[in-house]
Amino acid sequence: MWLSATQISRFVRFGALLPMAHRLESGTPTATQAVRELVPVAEGVREAGICQGIFVKSGYTILLAELDTENQDTGYDSWVMAMERAEAFGRHALGCLPTNGDFWLKLARLHQATGEQPGEMLQFLNNSQLYAPAEPQVLAARYAFYGHLTEASLQLVGEIIANDVRAICSASGNDMRRFLAPPSQAVQRVINDVQPQCVVPRKPV
Structure with a gap:
């Protein structure tokens, strides 16, 4: 009661x-x-x-x-x-x-707005991926966020981006790819390296 x-x-x-x-x-x-x-x-x-x-x-x-x-x-x-x-x-x-991957991504976005620190981006995005590796909404939000990072941060989080690209380009990511915006140049470079046959957004069959 x-x-x-x-x-x-x-x-x-x-x-x-x-x-x-x-x-x-x-x-x-x-x-x-x-x-x-x-x-x-x-x-x-x-x-x-x-x-x-x-x-x-x-x-x-x-x-x-x-x-x-x-x-x-x-x-x-x-x-x-x-x-x-x-x-x-x-x-x-x-x-x-503390295991909510979306909250870690939101914290990364907040800290980027006040002055991006590559080390922080690595920590926050790593935790976001650790706790939400394939959750569609969080995965799509990370994909979009990568386009706003500086080159210094991109160099640190390259493997995190690669892991997300593999998830997005996997069979389970087929539906999600249809609704994603075209990738940023940085993400496209990773796609070319790790999943060169992957097309984002996915064209309707």
């Missing part, structure tokens, strides 16, 4: 995060103000030390969406505050779910 009451209390306090996160993840157009109104609720998940996956994942999605609404050039202070919130929540999320 105590656990049930606790769960009810969490849904009362944080339940609004779930449908908003679903809208954002599905690409449904969402008003910026609606996202910002839920930022304090998402912050509350971290402040309360909540580690339940549905609330952590939803809160993280909303804070990252808030960051996407900020403009570093025209509203630097607001962007910094949003970045700090997302970074703190990301650390909380990994403290709760």
Whole structure:
């Protein structure tokens, strides 16, 4: 009964995060103000030390969406505050779910936005691949992220990219390849080296 009451209390306090996160993840157009109104609720998940996956994942999605609404050039202070919130929540999320490959990738994206460090990219992307080697959404997100890395980082993460290319170009990756964007030059070089017969995106049969 105590656990049930606790769960009810969490849904009362944080339940609004779930449908908003679903809208954002599905690409449904969402008003910026609606996202910002839920930022304090998402912050509350971290402040309360909540580690339940549905609330952590939803809160993280909303804070990252808030960051996407900020403009570093025209509203630097607001962007910094949003970045700090997302970074703190990301650390909380990994403290709760350290084997979540998507969270490691999100942390890599955050750190790249504030100044890419090749060693960090290696650590974060290695963990992302370790814990989500073939999860389609995470694999596709890593594939897209590689196109934004500097040459210094690309040299360090070359084997990670090669492993992802092998997964994408495998038989189990056939369906996913149909929906991927054309590879960046860096990823195409890896494809040419390790899977030269692979075509991304895959042409319909």
